[in-house]
Amino acid sequence: MTRRLKMIIAYDGAPFAGWQSQPHGNTIQDHLERAFERVTGTPVRVHGAGRTDAGVHALAQCAHVDVNKALAPARWMEALNALLPAAIRVLRCRYVSDDFHARLSAKGKIYRYRIWSAPVLPPFEYRRAWHIPHPLDLKILLKAAKHFVGTHDFAAFAGNRGKPERSTIRTINSVRVRQNGSCVTIEFDGDGFLYKMVRLIVGSLLKCALGIMRVEDLVARLDSGRATPPRLVAPAEGLVLVRVRY
């Protein structure tokens, strides 16, 4: 008899090769599965709400796992955190019904991208923000960002993961741009995101904010539905999965 456990997990993506299991074993999923195996004595499969790439961080990734051990949720949290690297933390655990699925039940996700716009990147922002040592035109960035809100074919802003996506149509509910000192954050709330979609959108927004791409060209690219080079992919280290909505 197994029970389904739902977890909320935070991680600093810098030391890991992303979420998805790999032969070398240094992914978030690998670390979680090893921790579970040490507690339960049997191999388990951890299902995440989505794969974050190498270097991408999470404030509240969600995952589920079927466990054969009837520990209280708080005990699970303690046991897992005692076995996991300090850069991966289980923040909450609870038992859910068997029809909950971390990925399939997800209604949407919130991603945040952090840009540090100043001549020098402070040591504490290293690997946590994209350092842009040139001045940004925030008004242009804001204007450009609005065009992504709504339901679009985002093929022009999707990476190639090897196999084609069933559909490249997604809905972005909101794009919020905020500035706090040298830190500019761009937050995307959407029903789902294609491979590298946020980083490709941020790359194009940055080009506009730096004056090396016109907003009209960005809109034409979005409307084209085609991945035409050259495309600027914002680095993974500035990206944070903030929350999964259910």
Added chain:
Amino acid sequence: MTRRLKMIIAYDGAPFAGWQSQPHGNTIQDHLERAFERVTGTPVRVHGAGRTDAGVHALAQCAHVDVNKALAPARWMEALNALLPAAIRVLRCRYVSDDFHARLSAKGKIYRYRIWSAPVLPPFEYRRAWHIPHPLDLKILLKAAKHFVGTHDFAAFAGNRGKPERSTIRTINSVRVRQNGSCVTIEFDGDGFLYKMVRLIVGSLLKCALGIMRVEDLVARLDSGRATPPRLVAPAEGLVLVRVRY
């Protein structure tokens, strides 16, 4: 002909063995001296305002160096940051008169200690705060902290660096305690600090806030002027040199 350059430096102390030069070469001073030597072609000595221990961070350490190359201060900053690890950043440079000395001219320092008081330490606070998974009595902490303000013989809160200090009398102008969610910060502004003094004071404050030491005993210890064991040294990773006053 040399000119004296004053620098403001920030660093994440986690990857380094402290400020002071060591044979293995992985200290902040070593990294700075190597960067200067690559720019000037000759060995130089970098003088810091104070030595921070392994793991201790700095938002604005100060240092001076006598250079034989007449670069503009902004060029120095660029050249040094291009050669330094990303966890060490020169924030400002300027030429000063030869009678300025980073350590001897310092009038005081501000240190901040960060405590994360919650069951789980978020991944982004790893190596940047002291994780205390038990509830703290902030009122007691505040009450205890006030006793350190003023001019005292801090021998009871000094570490042994091998050779005895000329004087263990120091003046603390203020101790500020703030709470922001799970983060408790204790900020010390003083004319100078003995070896491990802030970490030993924080260790004793924590003991009071956890209810395992009475404030009266802490005061008696301060008044005793003697380093009586057992003493709790707060870990280096929670300590930040905020600013050097001149």
